Amino acid sequence: MEEKKSFLRQTIDLESPNKNIVPVTTSVEVDGKLSVGGCSVEELVRKYDSPLYVLDEITLRNSCRAYKKALKKYYPGKSLPIYASKANSSIFMSNLVSSEGLGLDAVSEGELLTALKGGVPNEKIVFHGNNKSDKEIQFAVRNNIKIIVDNDFDLKRLEAISNSLNHDLEIMIRFTPGIECHTHEYIRTGSFDSKFGFGIEYLNILFASIRETKHLKLTGIHAHIGSQIFELEPHNDLSEIMVKVILDAKKFGHNIEELNVGGGLGIKYTESDDPPSIDEWVKTISNSVIKACQKNNLDFPTLMCEPGRSIVSTAGITIYKIGAFKEIPGIRTYLSVDGGMSDNPRPITYQSNYSACLVSNPHNFNSKNKYTIAGKHCESGDVLFKEIELADCKTGDLICVFGTGAYNNSMSSNYNRIPRPAAILVCDGEAEIIQKRESPSDLLKYDVLPDRFIKQN
Numbered sequence: 001m002e003e004k005k006s007f008l009r010q011t012i013d014l015e016s017p018n019k020n021i022v023p024v025t026t027s028v029e030v031d032g033k034l035s036v037g038g039c040s041v042e043e044l045v046r047k048y049d050s051p052l053y054v055l056d057e058i059t060l061r062n063s064c065r066a067y068k069k070a071l072k073k074y075y076p077g078k079s080l081p082i083y084a085s086k087a088n089s090s091i092f093m094s095n096l097v098s099s100e101g102l103g104l105d106a107v108s109e110g111e112l113l114t115a116l117k118g119g120v121p122n123e124k125i126v127f128h129g130n131n132k133s134d135k136e137i138q139f140a141v142r143n144n145i146k147i148i149v150d151n152d153f154d155l156k157r158l159e160a161i162s163n164s165l166n167h168d169l170e171i172m173i174r175f176t177p178g179i180e181c182h183t184h185e186y187i188r189t190g191s192f193d194s195k196f197g198f199g200i201e202y203l204n205i206l207f208a209s210i211r212e213t214k215h216l217k218l219t220g221i222h223a224h225i226g227s228q229i230f231e232l233e234p235h236n237d238l239s240e241i242m243v244k245v246i247l248d249a250k251k252f253g254h255n256i257e258e259l260n261v262g263g264g265l266g267i268k269y270t271e272s273d274d275p276p277s278i279d280e281w282v283k284t285i286s287n288s289v290i291k292a293c294q295k296n297n298l299d300f301p302t303l304m305c306e307p308g309r310s311i312v313s314t315a316g317i318t319i320y321k322i323g324a325f326k327e328i329p330g331i332r333t334y335l336s337v338d339g340g341m342s343d344n345p346r347p348i349t350y351q352s353n354y355s356a357c358l359v360s361n362p363h364n365f366n367s368k369n370k371y372t373i374a375g376k377h378c379e380s381g382d383v384l385f386k387e388i389e390l391a392d393c394k395t396g397d398l399i400c401v402f403g404t405g406a407y408n409n410s411m412s413s414n415y416n417r418i419p420r421p422a423a424i425l426v427c428d429g430e431a432e433i434i435q436k437r438e439s440p441s442d443l444l445k446y447d448v449l450p451d452r453f454i455k456q457n
């Protein structure tokens with residue numbers, strides 16, 4: 001049997017989990033079966049059923065600590081890593097990042113509420129969004145959560161609220177720096193085509209108009225240039241541009257104390273991915289800010305960054321059970337699992353690639369077995385893997401997909417009225433529920449049949 005080197009045999013980078021495909025506690029036990037966080041994956045499914053989201057606590061904590069540690073090591077001023085909660089928002093995740101001393105960013109009242117319920121202190125929460133509702137803005141102001149102003153519409157409403165309350169409101173602004181990132185290159189554009197933030201060329205007008213307000217106090221600037229980025233140059237350049245913007249703001253009398261460079265560090269989904277470590281990423285940003293500040297005689301601002309994917313993605317796996325097989329001779333073998341695009345919309349949305357293994361035989365990748373792993377939804381594009389090599393699979397076997405901690409659960413849907421999977425946390429051989437499995441009847445909770453239809457029947 002031909003065998004390629006299993007990615008499960010690769011050395012694990014404990015300090016920078018984003019450089020691994022698998023959670024840092026992954027192992028293949030003496031019986032040849034997969035375990036994560038000291039828990040047998042087979043037993044987890046026996047107890048909690050499938051499909052199942054699993055998060056590994058050690059991987060999560062190591063990722064948070066890597067950001068804290070590197071900022072402390074490389075940046076002489078104050079700093080705060082802020083978890084971008086859209087990657088995976090839950091009361092549990094809010095609580096975990098907060099216990100590690102991270103802040104949190106939110107883009108809706110739902111995410112804000114989740115953060116507050118999870119115990120994130122309000123002064124460590126920032127509120128983003130390109131179309132905040134009045135209700136959301138009022139919720140944030142009432143809870144003393146700092147708002148990142150994205151556009152004039154935000155600015156006008158915050159000015160009105162601060163005037164009506166007759167007290168000062170601290171704000172940050174988001175701008176688009178004109179740096180566009182691709183996976184292997186980046187290009188500069190005069191004006192970045194984005195729905196988010198103020199164009200950099202508009203900032204002087206903005207600084208002047210914030211000066212005219214009675215109660216708005218501009219304390220910080222923010223930019224976010226993209227996601228799943230493997231190069232360091234874009235963030236090096238961004239940090240430099242941001243220091244220049246602080247100097248510009250100064251000319252208008254604004255004392256900018258906070259510099260937030262956004263998120264974007266990539267993770268290793270497949271063997272060909274090679275992202276920088278968290279340490280290297282933070283070092284690049286820190287050095288760039290330090291250099292630009294020293295050159296311009298500027299005090300070091302509080303340095304903030306907003307990692308999402310690189311905090312939670314590698315900590316997460318999804319376990320599916322194999323059902324139907326369909327062999328189309330000479331073409332391909334479809335293997336269908338009990339989940340798909342409703343629990344992981346990334347393959348159908350972005351053609352994203354993942355790594356996977358058979359839970360009962362994780363090291364074995366037989367090049368004769370090329371399976372196309374399909375989801376169970378009524379959509380031909382609901383395919384999680386095209387032609388993946390796995391050990392011999394049969395109905396009832398379990399498949400583990402790695403790197404699903406970010407943008408899976410948080411982007412999940414109930415398409416085809418399929419209930420969301422349960423999510424569990426594993427650590428030191430213990431498993432705990434962090435999100436209950438939905439049931440089909442849960443999905444009917446908000447359906448309403450108008451009275452006159454009930455009478456008709």
Ligand SMILES: *Cc1c(COP(=O)(O)O)cnc(C)c1O
Binds near residue numbers: 084105226265307
């Ligand atoms: C999405 C996003 C992030 C996080 O991006 P990752 O690539 O997951 O690190 C941070 N900040 C803002 C404003 C975002 O929109």
